[in-house]
Amino acid sequence: MIVSGSASQSLGASLARVLEEPLTAATYDRFPDGETLAAVPDFAGERAIVVASTISNDAHIELLQLQDAVRQAGAEEVVTVLPYMGYGRQDDAFEEGHPISARAVARAISTGADRVLTVNPHERGVCEFFEPSATAVDAAGRLSEPLPDALEDPVFLSPDAGAIDLAETVRDGYGGGETDYFEKTRHSGTDVEISPSDVDVAGRDVVVADDIIATGSTMSEAVAVLEERGVERVFITCVHPLLARNAYTKLSRAGVEAIYGTDTVERTVSSVSVAPAIANEL
Numbered sequence: 126m127i128v129s130g131s132a133s134q135s136l137g138a139s140l141a142r143v144l145e146e147p148l149t150a151a152t153y154d155r156f157p158d159g160e161t162l163a164a165v166p167d168f169a170g171e172r173a174i175v176v177a178s179t180i181s182n183d184a185h186i187e188l189l190q191l192q193d194a195v196r197q198a199g200a201e202e203v204v205t206v207l208p209y210m211g212y213g214r215q216d217d218a219f220e221e222g223h224p225i226s227a228r229a230v231a232r233a234i235s236t237g238a239d240r241v242l243t244v245n246p247h248e249r250g251v252c253e254f255f256e257p258s259a260t261a262v263d264a265a266g267r268l269s270e271p272l273p274d275a276l277e278d279p280v281f282l283s284p285d286a287g288a289i290d291l292a293e294t295v296r297d298g299y300g301g302g303e304t305d306y307f308e309k310t311r312h313s314g315t316d317v318e319i320s321p322s323d324v325d326v327a328g329r330d331v332v333v334a335d336d337i338i339a340t341g342s343t344m345s346e347a348v349a350v351l352e353e354r355g356v357e358r359v360f361i362t363c364v365h366p367l368l369a370r371n372a373y374t375k376l377s378r379a380g381v382e383a384i385y386g387t388d389t390v391e392r393t394v395s396s397v398s399v400a401p402a403i404a405n406e407l
């Protein structure tokens with residue numbers, strides 16, 4: 126049976142359709158003191174596939190509760206799917222006294238799961254924090270699907286060297302075009318500086334691809350640089366459209382033509398489903 130966290134209900138339903146597995150109706154409640162209670166009153170079966178993006182602290186607790194609830198209801202095997210793994214970017218102790226938060230949450234999740242899958246983790250190394258190691262599912266191959274058919278002499282850019290593979294995957298999916306990357310310097314969680322790439326973008330359509338759009342600072346800086354250089358249209362695409370705070374407004378104001386993302390994080394821009402990619406791994 127498929128069990129969805131409250132933030133992954135649409136993806137859970139898509140996965141149930143693709144796998145032709147039943148979908149149980151989990152319930153999500155909150156006590157007056159703020160504690161959450163996620164439950165599976167109708168769960169029955171030997172294998173539970175718990176699908177839950179840990180996009181908030183509450184979502185983390187909810188996932189632990191769902192894993193425990195299905196076990197309590199008789200599941201012999203619990204497979205946890207983290208479409209988006211929260212805290213995945215805190216994959217090291219960056220300053221003295223800091224925790225490795227990705228490891229801490231991975232250990233907690235591992236206690237209730239026989240197997241864990243996660244979609245396009247920010248750093249693949251976080252998979253090793255799970256016991257046993259998590260499987261990384263690559264869903265980037267479908268990011269090109271919502272792009273318009275006829276782009277003008279397209280360029281596929283990533284905001285930093287680390288995401289160039291993603292830009293190349295989107296280019297390959299589209300069927301052609303140049304690729305390049307910007308140089309990015311991050312000063313704080315919301316302050317980033319983007320240095321222009323070498324490629325000439327004047328009069329051309331540009332697709333900027335990244336794994337995560339969180340505050341939108343990286344992407345809006347990239348769009349500003351492209352606008353200064355006479356770009357025709359800018360499309361932005363990502364695997365995980367977190368779109369925290371005012372990111373959507375910021376990007377719209379920056380002048381992007383369209384924003385595309387997947388349903389690892391369920392937002393209005395989540396036009397690509399990762400359900401087939403997860404189903405393949407399952």
Ligand code: R5P
Nearest residue numbers: 336337338339340341342343
């Ligand atoms: C960082 O290396 C990631 O790939 C993304 O570029 C980053 O998480 C985006 O964050 P924000 O939208 O807050 O700039």
